[in-house]
Amino acid sequence: MRIKLERNPYDYRRKLPHLQFGPPLFITFSTLERWELPPAARQLAFESCMYEHQRRLTMHAVVVMPDHVHLLATVLNEAAGKPIPVYEILEDIKNASAHNINKLLHRHGQVWVKESFDRMLRAGEFEKYLEYIKMNPVRRGLVQNPDDYQWLWYEGQKKPKK
DSSP, X not given: OOOOOOOOTTOOBSSSBOOOSSSOEEEEEXXXXXXXXXXXXXXXXXXXXXHTBTTTEEEEEEEEOSSEEEEEEEEOBOXXXXXXXXXXXXXXXXXXXXXXXXXXXXXXXOOBOSOOXXXXXXXXXXXXXXXXXXXXXXXXXXXXXXXXXTTEEETTOOOOOO
């Protein structure tokens, strides 16, 4: 007699092990072949990320760069008290944004690399990663002031009046 084991949704692994819950996570995912998203596509990716804020993630910071996305987020618990598997959330963000980007650009096919990078933050690392996300557009020469970058959001942000 064979016993069928159910797959634990929190045991997720592709090429890299992926964290599922706990302290804030620093998450990065890239476009396929580092394709640069046009501004309207970056907006759609940004909206897909922010859609999850206070739904399944508490978003602390988001930046959509031309060819990758960084998130600083904490996974929320579902109604039963279990944490929601982060891979499901990322899959939904990528699928929704890819669908909308492809529709906008009259194209089809993969937009995002399937694999993502995530790192559970240790005590004292939150500010370091928040600063990294905020300064990413400045380091890439896209803006001089992080708050001038249209596809950046972080908790407590004070956007300049335009």
